[in-house]
């Protein structure tokens with residue numbers, strides 16, 4: 001049996017303020033910190049152990065991982081960052097208030113932007129300072145790899161190569177693996193693991209700061225999964 005634990009970062013400052021976040025590099029809130037420490041304590045109490053961890057290049061996930069590893073006295077395990085674990089890019093919606101956007105465009109449109117599988121948000125202009133081409137952490141990527149706004153399908157397509165190339169080989173080697181990522185990059189992974197349809201994925205929500213344990217068989221098919229609270 002292979003063990004994989006997924007963790008969405010602790011509550012961020014922008015989760016708290018109800019702002020579309022995406023690739024904006026906001027930090028976790030005080031409540032987010034508490035969630036991370038509690039997650040670490042709960043995993044430790046259950047006797048969970050990790051051999052390595054993956055996370056994104058966004059600080060809300062990185063800090064969540066640091067706090068959790070510190071709490072579990074596991075700061076020594078290898079950590080691999082990968083931009084493909086980033087949150088879904090929210091395009092020109094990044095920084096807008098979700099409730100105000102729903103008032104302006106209607107709740108149905110905002111639900112499509114937030115949860116549908118294949119409706120993209122309005123894209124960022126190439127000249128927009130929020131475009132990832134201005135961010136040094138993405139400077140080694142080819143221009144066509146840089147999103148200006150993604151639907152969940154786009155996130156699945158960029159995430160799966162990272163899963164296959166970097167994470168699957170470690171799981172097959174028997175490494176107990178932790179992935180600390182984001183609401184929608186984890187929805188992309190759960191969709192793939194549990195073979196959830198494009199329609200059903202609309203209803204799936206993953207809470208902040210709550211470890212989700214997957215037990216996988218030899219073929220990396222899920223045997224069962226549960227939240228540790």
Ligand SMILES: O=C(O)[C@@H](CO)OP(=O)(O)O
Pocket residue numbers: 015019020021022023087090114183184
């Ligand atoms: O703003 C975001 O980037 C995400 C995650 O917080 O929000 P949503 O709930 O709309 O997927």
